[in-house]
Amino acid sequence: MKGDELVFWWAVLAVVSSLAWFIGEFCLPLVCSLLIICLFGPYQYLQSQAYLDLPSFAEGARAAILQPYHAPLVTILTALLRHSWEAEQQRLLEDIGNSRSVVGDGLAIGYYVGYLKNLFSECEGLDFVKRLRSFEQQHRMRLASHKIYILSFTSCTNNHSAFDVMDKVGEPLKMQYTRGGVTRTINNTVYRGRIPGIYPGVYLDDDEFYVICETLSPISTISSMDCVGFSKDDKLRTLRRLTAKLNEFLQEDPSIRDYVRLMEIDDINDRRPLNQLLWEQIEKDHRDIKNTLLALQAAKKKHEMTERK
Numbered sequence: 001m002k003g004d005e006l007v008f009w010w011a012v013l014a015v016v017s018s019l020a021w022f023i024g025e026f027c028l029p030l031v032c033s034l035l036i037i038c039l040f041g042p043y044q045y046l047q048s049q050a051y052l053d054l055p056s057f058a059e060g061a062r063a064a065i066l067q068p069y070h071a072p073l074v075t076i077l078t079a080l081l082r083h084s085w086e087a088e089q090q091r092l093l094e095d096i097g098n099s100r101s102v103v104g105d106g107l108a109i110g111y112y113v114g115y116l117k118n119l120f121s122e123c124e125g126l127d128f129v130k131r132l133r134s135f136e137q138q139h140r141m142r143l144a145s146h147k148i149y150i151l152s153f154t155s156c157t158n159n160h161s162a163f164d165v166m167d168k169v170g171e172p173l174k175m176q177y178t179r180g181g182v183t184r185t186i187n188n189t190v191y192r193g194r195i196p197g198i199y200p201g202v203y204l205d206d207d208e209f210y211v212i213c214e215t216l217s218p219i220s221t222i223s224s225m226d227c228v229g230f231s232k233d234d235k236l237r238t239l240r241r242l243t244a245k246l247n248e249f250l251q252e253d254p255s256i257r258d259y260v261r262l263m264e265i266d267d268i269n270d271r272r273p274l275n276q277l278l279w280e281q282i283e284k285d286h287r288d289i290k291n292t293l294l295a296l297q298a299a300k301k302k303h304e305m306t307e308r309k
Contacts, residue, residue, distance in 0.1 A: 104241030107218040112249045115217070118177045119186055120256050128259055131173065139170050141210050145282050147259050148188060149213040152243050153267045156223050156235040158215050165273045166191040169210060188212050193275030211278055218242060261285065
């Protein structure tokens with residue numbers, strides 16, 4: 001076959017490869033181009049051999065591939081390889097992002113099923129609220145809220161030092177449950193904090209509040225995910241995915257949603273002490289409950305007036 005004819009057929013096959021590019025999302029043209037460059041030239045060389053001599057065949061194939069008129073096709077193949085690699089890299093990054101979302105969902109499911117559902121189950125005939133009231137009577141105090149405030153720190157750490165501004169009250173509130181024949185105990189700590197005044201750093205004299213709060217426990221797992229390639233942004237996205245999924249579960253579970261408050265705390269940029277953040281959230285919860293009751297009362301009155309008419 002003459003060189004001009006060979007160039008013509010190379011051009012035809014290159015056009016076919018270009019069309020296949022759009023059809024096969026870069027995979028088919030790569031295969032076609034590899035076959036063109038790696039097989040067609042050696043095949044022509046092989047046709048001229050009376051018998052297969054591997055060393056001479058390899059040398060002849062190398063010479064056939066390196067012919068000058070192969071240069072444009074090598075350039076095209078290089079471009080296709082690079083484009084295909086970039087597309088594959090983008091798909092891989094998307095898959096990694098999806099897998100990290102799955103990590104957040106999995107942590108949320110484990111925390112909800114393995115911890116919250118057990119925490120709010122009955123223990124010795126007492127539900128969660130009755131256990132709280134028993135604790136209040138025992139320690140002669142009153143909790144500011146019958147909610148557990150679960151803290152999610154954006155630093156993706158446990159941040160134990162944030163609790164230093166408050167004091168622990170008595171023994172932890174204990175709850176036991178049995179699973180698979182094994183008895184487990186859950187401890188919830190009650191903290192005493194000072195109510196902040198109007199001015200920052202100023203507190204009201206002898207005015208305290210009591211609250212149950214704790215760090216979101218899966219945050220320890222997220223914090224240690226550097227070893228699997230998670231960056232700070234990846235860990236924060238995973239944490240927020242976790243809390244978003246937990247909020248979904250809470251909204252769908254009336255037996256729990258009124259007793260849990262998830263709080264995201266920007267412990268990197270927000271310098272306000274934890275007792276102030278908790279008190280502001282408690283006040284907001286009280287206002288929300290009051291507004292909900294007022295709305296229900298107004299709706300009830302409106303309904304009664306409609307029935308009278």
